[in-house]
Amino acid sequence: MATPKESLRRRASRIRRSLKKVANGRPRLSVHRSSKNIYAQVIDDEAGRTLASASSLEPSLRKELKTGADVAAAQAVGKLVAERAKEAGVTDVVFDRGAFIYHGRVKAVADSAREAGLNF
Incomplete structure (x- = not known):
């Protein structure tokens, strides 16, 4: 039986495998959430580089957010x-x-990124 961590890893790789089929060279907006923070980055898989990133740990966001683990933090990120x-x-x-x-x-991350001008 797989451990919970292995199950998460398998599920994430299954999602990424299907994304590579439909990406057509577009970078991916990857989201990770923990119990205390949320992270997002735009990754170019062909070049193996991170093009842009943001998280609720950044000093500019930490000042204005109550916590890094709610929907308001996700919208800001x-x-x-x-x-x-x-x-x-x-x-x-x-x-x-x-x-x-x-x-x-x-x-919330996806919706606010769309509102800010990203197309997906």
Whole structure:
């Protein structure tokens, strides 16, 4: 029987495998959430580079957020990563939710990134 950590890793790799089929060279917006923070980064898999990133640990966000583990923090991170991606010249991405279901904080990151100008 697989451990919970192995199950998460397998689920994330299954999602990424299906994303590579539909990406058509677009970078992916990868989201990771922990119990205390949320992280997002735009990754170019062909070059193996991170083009833009944001997290609830950044000093500018920590001052204005009550906690890094709520929907408000996720919305702020989504907006910030979208702004940084646009500065890097990225407008079209594929959304990589990893092993997490598309609900709550993960959905808040996606929605705020869309509102800030990313297309996916």
